[in-house]
Amino acid sequence: MSTAPQAEVSEIDASARWPLSLLLASALLWLLVSGALALANLAQTLSPGLLAECAALSYGRMHALQESALVYGWIANAGFAVALWILGRLGGSPLRSLNWVVVGTLFWNFAVTLGLIGIMFGQGTSIPFLHLPRYVQPLLLVAFAAIATPGVLAWIGRSRPTTFAAQWYAVAALFLFPWLFSAAQVMLLWAPVRGVLQAVAAGWFAQGAWTLWIAPLSLAAAYYLVPKITGRVIPSYDFSALSFWTLLVVGGWTGGRHLVGGPVPVWVPSMAIVSCVLLTFHYIVTALNLRGAFGQCSTALKFVAFGLAAYVIGGFTDAITATRSIAQVTQFTWFSQAQTQLALTGAFSMIVFGAIYFLVPRLANRPWPSTPLIRAHYAAAVLGTLGLVLSLAVAGIVEGRELGDAAIPFADIAAHTRVWLEIAAASQALLLVGNAVLAFHFARLLAARPVVTATSLFRPPPTMEASVS
């Protein structure tokens, strides 16, 4: 055992206050931007004339804008902040070289802004999850290297030799992202592979971005928060290592999930179907490990519990819809949008909201100013996510069934899905309002003066997370 004196918890957070607040503030800003763009995009679906005269915001470009703002704005910034904070906390000493985070964050957000402007002027790549123009992508990689530095240092310099599941997921996300991202850039943008191999490579990247980057980021937060807040050891913790490696090893093979029936070798979607089914093992273990999150009164855990439910349900939905007979109906419809929203808005965002409600008071050393605002955000987020995912899923099933009947023209399909898309747009608006509440609350917290001392704010956690060697 290490005998080095451990840093006090408040000391760990104090040094990280401004760099991580900067990451979180930019994340929340992008969340609002992407929410507004997504709402506008759904409105364009309902009335195609909206903004159609404006080339920069026409439907296809608006779609690219909202997806990029969500993934590279909100998910990246918020995920990095949470991963760094967890690595610092579990590493047992204050994060080092945080100046790099500040520089990296500024460059990252500059690159994303530049990229979105580029998309407006028609320089986007039109590759899902990789829409940002070619010229900003190397800049993103360099900025990422700067942001990830303290995380790597915290992992190398950790004061305990044993590690926790939360650390594995955080390190995996930080370590794998640059490899995945640069490989995709080379194969798709700098030296494009030939013909349909581009579709295979793009599928590998899009699924990898979920299973090797976004999902590990959310799980890092969940594996840290659940034992920390409940004060209980994670049940069946022995399985968590196996579950971790299942996600990483099998996850990348789900790349052909959207290529069922497409002009690619048949084994590519077949491997994806097998992998999606194998991954259910990971989802079951995650649900077993983190079942303590459910039925708790902590606000942070309520968000995490909803996110975990979305994560597990999403995993099973992926496995079911990957099979050929079901993909025949759901492929190419709103249903795949519903799945993306379930994963990104339902799982990632909700878990990270929980993490934000837990970590921001500790970073800023002052409590959230208002409980009703947190409740309002929770209600808006839950209703908005449920409404969005369910209405898109129903729209997808209606669309898929009618696409299968060649006698039904597209105008009729649009008319039949319209009511569901209206509900989706209303839910998106509700989500936007909820997220605006969070952003306002966050700004108020940072602007407020500290009134109470840190020690009186929180009960000390009864036990730390269980450890495994």
Next chain:
Amino acid sequence: MKNGLVFFFGLFAALLLSWAGIVFGSHRQLGHLAPLFDENENKAFPERLPGVAAQGQLVYDDLGCAVCHTQQVRRPDFGSDKARGWGDRQSVARDYIYETRVQLGDSRLGPDLANVGARKPAYDADDLAKLLYAGSGAMPAYKFLFERHSIAGRQPSDYALNLHGTLAPPAGEEIVPTPRAHALVAYLLSLNHPYEYPEARPVEPAAEKKEGEKK
């Protein structure tokens, strides 16, 4: 997971394995796919895009047309692709070997475009230009791809759109496609997978059964 080096090696191997399996594996299989030379027709298929159509593909990319339109026909017994007249045969990898950016697409808010240049009844350039100018149903109008000119004191353009009713420009003016609209229309008209490659022929289970009976 005490050993950091083994942990990192494991992470890297997990990523590398999936890349090697899916991307490199299919590259080994398809990376050298050659065009097929047909001696009867004395040319190789697929044919390269004409220059203006290649420019149009860039317009297709940058407007994000792939958000609503796919470019892949599934086999006749899988979905209604054939019944909707999107193509008589399934799309195969060889159809795409000359495309600089393959846009298979993942959503069908609008029809598949893999064979839009070979629709029956056939579209001509004027139909497609009008469709882009006016939109239809759920498709927005792309008016910014067109210019409005006064025709006072000069000869009307050969490419001016022949519009009627509410869409028609005021008297003395005409609506002319910009070069981008020309290129996009040329690209759409070039989208056509006519040639029946051996690998695109559907397997007929009935025929196999007959052979079995004979044996």
